[in-house]
Amino acid sequence: MLSDEERREIEAELVHHEYPRGACIEALKIVQRHRGWVSDESLAAVAELVGMTVDELDNVATFYNLIFRSPVGEHVILLCDSVSCWIMGYERIRQHLSERLGIEMGQTTADGTFTLLPMVCLGDCDHAPTMIVDETLYRNLDEAKVDEILRQVQNGAS
Amino acid sequence: MNGERPLTQNIRAGEAPLDLSGYEAAGGYQALRRALGNMSPSDVLNVVKESGLKGRGGAGFPTGLKWSFVPQSNAPKYIVCNGDEMEPGTFKDRLLLEGDPHQLIEAMIISGYAIQANEGIIFLRWAYHTAARRLRQALAEAYDAGYLGANIMGSGFDFRLQLHVSAGRYMCGEETGLLNSLEGRRAIPRTKPPYPQVSGLWGRPTVVNNVETLCNVPHIINNGADWYKGLSAEGGTKLYGASGKVKRPGLWELPLGTTLGEILEEHAGGMIDGVRFRGALPGGASTDFLTEQHLDVKMDFDSVQKAGSRLGTGTIIVLDDQTCPVGMVANLEKFFAQESCGWCTPCREGLPWAAKVLRALEEGHGQMRDIDLLAQQCRLLGPGHTFCALAPGAAEPLQSAIKYFRDDFERHVTEKGCPWR
Numbered sequence: 001m002l003s004d005e006e007r008r009e010i011e012a013e014l015v016h017h018e019y020p021r022g023a024c025i026e027a028l029k030i031v032q033r034h035r036g037w038v039s040d041e042s043l044a045a046v047a048e049l050v051g052m053t054v055d056e057l058d059n060v061a062t063f064y065n066l067i068f069r070s071p072v073g074e075h076v077i078l079l080c081d082s083v084s085c086w087i088m089g090y091e092r093i094r095q096h097l098s099e100r101l102g103i104e105m106g107q108t109t110a111d112g113t114f115t116l117l118p119m120v121c122l123g124d125c126d127h128a129p130t131m132i133v134d135e136t137l138y139r140n141l142d143e144a145k146v147d148e149i150l151r152q153v154q155n156g157a158s
Numbered sequence: 159m160n161g162e163r164p165l166t167q168n169i170r171a172g173e174a175p176l177d178l179s180g181y182e183a184a185g186g187y188q189a190l191r192r193a194l195g196n197m198s199p200s201d202v203l204n205v206v207k208e209s210g211l212k213g214r215g216g217a218g219f220p221t222g223l224k225w226s227f228v229p230q231s232n233a234p235k236y237i238v239c240n241g242d243e244m245e246p247g248t249f250k251d252r253l254l255l256e257g258d259p260h261q262l263i264e265a266m267i268i269s270g271y272a273i274q275a276n277e278g279i280i281f282l283r284w285a286y287h288t289a290a291r292r293l294r295q296a297l298a299e300a301y302d303a304g305y306l307g308a309n310i311m312g313s314g315f316d317f318r319l320q321l322h323v324s325a326g327r328y329m330c331g332e333e334t335g336l337l338n339s340l341e342g343r344r345a346i347p348r349t350k351p352p353y354p355q356v357s358g359l360w361g362r363p364t365v366v367n368n369v370e371t372l373c374n375v376p377h378i379i380n381n382g383a384d385w386y387k388g389l390s391a392e393g394g395t396k397l398y399g400a401s402g403k404v405k406r407p408g409l410w411e412l413p414l415g416t417t418l419g420e421i422l423e424e425h426a427g428g429m430i431d432g433v434r435f436r437g438a439l440p441g442g443a444s445t446d447f448l449t450e451q452h453l454d455v456k457m458d459f460d461s462v463q464k465a466g467s468r469l470g471t472g473t474i475i476v477l478d479d480q481t482c483p484v485g486m487v488a489n490l491e492k493f494f495a496q497e498s499c500g501w502c503t504p505c506r507e508g509l510p511w512a513a514k515v516l517r518a519l520e521e522g523h524g525q526m527r528d529i530d531l532l533a534q535q536c537r538l539l540g541p542g543h544t545f546c547a548l549a550p551g552a553a554e555p556l557q558s559a560i561k562y563f564r565d566d567f568e569r570h571v572t573e574k575g576c577p578w579r
Contacts (some may be wrong), residue, residue, distance in 0.1 A: 016320060019360060021342035025325050050342070063344040063499075064325035066284050082246035083443055084401040086489045087481050120328065120493060121246040121443075122285045125401035125473070126408045135287045 001041035002049075006034050010049055024050040024057055028067050037068040065120070073108040073115040075153050079131040082121035088128035089141075094118075096143045100150060113154060162389060163411040164377040165370065165397065169257035175292055178299040181260040187305060189376035193268045194313035197379075202272040206375060208383035210393045215240055215331075215368030216441065216470045217547075218459040227355035228273045228363045235275035236364040238340070239266055239372055241282045241289070242324060242331040245442035246493055247475035250397040251369035253409050255282070255289035258373075259296035263319060265372040267305065268379060270317050273365055278319040281336055284326045293321050328497035332546045333366040335499065346501040347546035370397055390414040392458040396469075400426040402476030403433045409473075415461065419453030421474065434479040437562060441470020443490050444551025446558035447477070466558070482578035483563040484570055487556050488516035494552035505549035508539050512556060519567065522575030529567045533560050 002010070010027045017023045027050055031042045038046075038061060047057040061067045068076075079097065081090055098104055101114050108115040124130045127139030138149050168176050168184050176184060193202050207222025228235060239262065243251045254262060266278045282290055297319060300306045308316045327345050329335040335345035337359050358364025374394060378386050387393045390413030398421050399409040405427030412421070418440060422428065429435050437449040440457060446467035448455060455465045462469040477486055495509035512535050518524050536557035539549040560567060569577050 019341070022340060022360075024342035025339070026322075029323070029325060052342070060342060060344060064327050066326035081489075082493055083439075083475055083486060083489050084247050087402050087475075087477075087486065119285075120326075120497065121244060121248070123243050123249045123252050123283065125247050125249050125475070126399065128401060128407075132285060132287075137285075137287070 001039070002031070002045045003034065006031055007049070010046065014049070020050045021052055024052060024060060025064065025067075028057075028061055032068060036074075037071050043069075071108075073112050075113060075134055076115045076117060077131060077133050078117050078119035078122070079105075080120070080122045080124075080129065081118040084121070084125035085128040085130055090129050092143070093129050093131070093141050093146060096146055100147065114150075163395060164381075164389075165254060165261075165373050165395060166257065166411045168261065169253065175257050175259055175296075178260060178296070178303055181258075185380070186260055186376075187264055189379035190264050190267055190305065191311065193271055193379050194311055194315055199272050199274055202268060202379065205383050206272065206378055209374075209378045209386040210383075211371065211374050211378065211386065212393075212459060213368055214370035214374075214396070214472070216245070216444075216468070218469060221367065221371055224355065224367070225269075225273050225365055227353060228365060229356060230274075231363075234277065234362050235273055236359045236362060237266060237270040237273060237275040237278045238336065238359065238364060238366045239278070239280045239369055240331060240333065240336060240366050241280055241286070241369045242336065243283055243286075243369070244326075244328045244331050244497075245444065245471055245473075246490065247401055247439065248399070248442045248471040248473045249401075250399050250409055250471060250473050252286060252289060253397065254369050254373050255286060256292055259289075259293045260300065261373050261376065262293075262369060263296055263300050263305070265375045266319055267310065267317050268375050269365070269367065269372055270319075271315055273363070275363075275365070276316045276318065278317060279340060279359075280319065280321045281330065281340065282321060282323050283330070284324050290321065290323050297321060327499075328493075329499045329546075329548065332548065335546065336366060337364065344499065346499045349545065390416075390458075392456075392460075396457070396472050398425070398457060399473035400476060401473070402438075403430050403478045403481070404428065404476055405430050415456040415458040417453065418448060418455050418457055418474070421457065422453070422476065426474075426476075429476075429478060435476065436479050436481075436483070437477045439470075439475040439477075439555055440467050441472050441474070443475070443493065444547075444554055445470040446554045447562055449562050468554070480578070482520075482576050483559050483566050484516060484519055485576060485578065487559045488513065488520050490555050491516055491552060494548065498548060502544040502546075502549065504539055504543045505552075508535055509549065509552055511535065512539075512552075516556075519570040520576050522570070522573075524571045526568065526571050528571075529560060529564065532556060536560075 129141045211221040212218045329345040334348035339345040354364045392414040396414040437447045491513040495513040498505045500506040536553040539553040541550045
C-alpha cells in the first residue's frame, strides 16, 4: 500500500540509519506528505520496511502531534493555543475561524478544504497570535488578516 | 560588558542568512580551522570548561563538565543538538537556526571533535520550516566545501551531520526523550543513571546540547575563555526575549545578568499604553512568576534562582492587568497535561486534574478549598516524584501564581466566575 515514490523515498532515508527503526518517524512523514495522513494500510506497509511490528509503529505514530492517523482536509490550519498567543487574542481568532469555516476545532469543512486544529506554541511568540497553514507561518493575526489568508489559500496561493 | 554580540553578529533582521562564502568572509570556520589544526580534543574541552559556559536550554549545567563525562574510548559517540524548542513562550533558538545556520554547523563539528564523536544530529522541531530549509542548504554547502565528511581539512577527523525534523511533542525537548525519539520510539524519559554521556543514542556515549549553548563554542575557540568571561559579570551573553503586551516584543542578545526591568523597559519598550505590568514568567512556561518587586533581579542563573524562579530559556512571558492570571495558568496547565507523555503517574494523573480544577475556577464552579488543593498538587508534582522535569516545571507557574495572585484565585470563587470575562 505504498506508491513506488513513497517506497523510494523511505528507502533513501533508511540508508542514513544504522538501525532501520530510527527512520520510522521520517517514513511516516513521507507517507503523510504524499497522502495527507497515515492510514492503517500505509502504516502496515511502513512497519514492514522499517522492521517493526504494526503495533510497535502505531504506538509511535499515535504519540506525535503531527502524525495524522485520520484523514484531514486539503489544507490544515494549526492555530497556536499556547500562552503568548492566548494573551494576545487566540480566543478571538479561534472564534472567527470557527465562524468563517463553519467548523469547530478538530473538524474538517464539508467540502474537505480545511481542517482546523489547535496546536502548541509555534515558537513565534513575539508575533502572536500565530498559525501555520500547511507549511506557511502567519503572524500578528487579526480577523481581517485571517479572512485574507483563507481567501489566498483557497485560491491556491498558499 | 563591551556590548559585543557574538551569537547574533551575522544576523540582520528580515534578511537571508549568510551563505558559506559570506560566513567565511565574516570569519566563519576559522575556529574550526584552529581547533582541528592547533588543538587536541582535550584542549577544546578545557577551554570550554574554563570559559564557564553553561547550558542555555533551561537547566544551566556547565557545558565543559557535561562533555568531560564522556568516556575516552574509540567506541562510536554522538553529539546531538537540541533544537526542539517547544517550551511555550520561547522563540530564541529559532533566531539562531534561521539566522546563521553555518554558525551552528561549525559549532557542532568543533564540539563533536572535543568529545571525539564522528556523528552529529540536529534535532529540529517540525514547526521551524524555514530553519529546516536553511539548514539543509547550509549542510549541503558545508559537505561540498569539505567542512563535513571524511578527513576534514586534512586533519584526519571525520564528522557527519544530519538533520532530524521531529513530528512534534514537547517531551522531545527532554534529552532522554529526545534520544528515544531519534531511535524511533515514543519520547518518554529514561532512567538516569546511566547518563546519556555514557549510554545515550543506541546505547552509545552521547552529548545533547541546546542550540544557543553550542553557538557559543566557535567564539570561545576564536577569542579564548577570558574574552568569554569578560562579556558579562556572569560570563557570556544571553538571548533574552519578551512576549505579551509589551510595546516591542522581540529578542535581544545582551550580557548575561541584564536585569528583568532593563529588558522589559529598555528593550521591550515597556507595556503598551493603558496596560499595567503584573508579573512575568522569566524563562518560558515552566518557570515561577516574578512580579514588580523583582524588576531589579539580574537575569542570570543564580540571581533568578535566589528570587524564587529559574532563568530557564530567558524568554520572558509578561502578564498584564487586563489578563486573568488564573486563565493564564489554566492555559499553561492544559498544555502540560496534554504534552505529558504519561510515563509517570503524578504527571499523567495530576496534571489533567490541576487543569480541570483551574478550568472549573475559570467557569465559576470553583470552591475555596480548590486553591489549597492546587497548592498541594504542586507539591506532589514537584522534584523527586517523576522521571523528568516536565511535572516539576508545570508546578512552577501554578505554585507561584497561587503565591502572588491568591486574591485573584479567591475572586473567581466569590464572584462565581472569571472577573476578567
